[in-house]
Amino acid sequence: EPEVTQTPSHQVTQMGQEVILxxxxxxxxxxxxxYRQILGQKVEFLVSFYxxxxxxxxxxxxxxxxxxxxxxxxxxxxxxSTKLEDxxxxxxxxxxxxxxGRGYTFGSGTRLTVV
Amino acid sequence: SQQGExxxxxxxxxxxxxxxxxxxxxTSINNLQWYRQNSGRGLVHLILIRSxxxxxxxxxxxxxxxxxxxxxxxxxxxxxxxxTASYFxxxxxxxxxxxxxxIFGQGTTLQVKP
Numbered sequence: 001e002p003e004v005t006q007t008p009s010h011q012v013t014q015m016g017q018e019v020i021l022x023x024x025x026x027x028x029x030x031x032x033x034x035y036r037q038i039l040g041q042k043v044e045f046l047v048s049f050y051x052x053x054x055x056x057x058x059x060x061x062x063x064x065x066x067x068x069x070x071x072x073x074x075x076x077x078x079x080x081s082t083k084l085e086d087x088x089x090x091x092x093x094x095x096x097x098x099x100x101g102r103g104y105t106f107g108s109g110t111r112l113t114v115v
Numbered sequence: 116s117q118q119g120e121x122x123x124x125x126x127x128x129x130x131x132x133x134x135x136x137x138x139x140x141x142t143s144i145n146n147l148q149w150y151r152q153n154s155g156r157g158l159v160h161l162i163l164i165r166s167x168x169x170x171x172x173x174x175x176x177x178x179x180x181x182x183x184x185x186x187x188x189x190x191x192x193x194x195x196x197x198x199t200a201s202y203f204x205x206x207x208x209x210x211x212x213x214x215x216x217x218i219f220g221q222g223t224t225l226q227v228k229p
Contacts, residue, residue, distance in 0.1 A: 004157075031215045033216075035219075042222065043205075043219040048216055055214040056214035056215075056216050091157060098214065099207045102160065102163070103160035103162075104215070106158040106159070108156055
């Protein structure tokens with residue numbers, strides 16, 4: 001079964017530092033997403049990405065956030081200057097076509113702790 | 116309340132019993148999906164039901180969708196200890212077909228006792 005791979009599994013960073021979370025989506029998928037889950041809360045949509053551009057982003061996804069697909073396999077989320085409230089589990093996901101058939105494949109997540 | 120509210124928040128049953136979880140939502144949807152999350156792990160897609168479908172089955176899972184009531188239910192039959200996890204409904208808002216945005220509920224924590 002193809003998987004979405006996320007690295008690192010856990011990242012601890014100082015407030016104000018930049019972090020890059022990495023994801024390798026499933027190779028034949030066309031749509032890529034980032035979600036986050038603050039401990040004990042619901043999973044929240046951050047951004048969707050298709051055809052090398054952002055197709056939708058949430059209010060959470062402000063100027064401190066950016067996404068990139070630097071090559072044919074990686075999909076990254078960058079937080080420029082981390083805040084304490086950015087501490088959360090970040091999930092990458094990919095899909096062939098949204099809203100159809102097999103749903104989305106999520107990675108196991110990166111737990112980001114900002115201290 | 117917000118899009119995608121599950122109830123109950125927590126459910127504890129014996130192995131072999133059926134588990135039913137409900138999800139309500141507010142806005143029009145393109146599709147509704149159910150996901151499972153084991154503690155500290157990623158989300159696993161279980162089943163997707165489109166807005167023009169009323170019922171769907173996959174193995175021991177049965178999902179219903181009532182768009183007039185803006186609600187869905189997930190039934191797990193003959194539960195096993197391995198079904199212990201959190202279950203989330205996620206809605207794809209109408210018009211989100213090209214972006215794939217999903218709105219998740221708070222989830223139901225299911226415990227199946229052996």
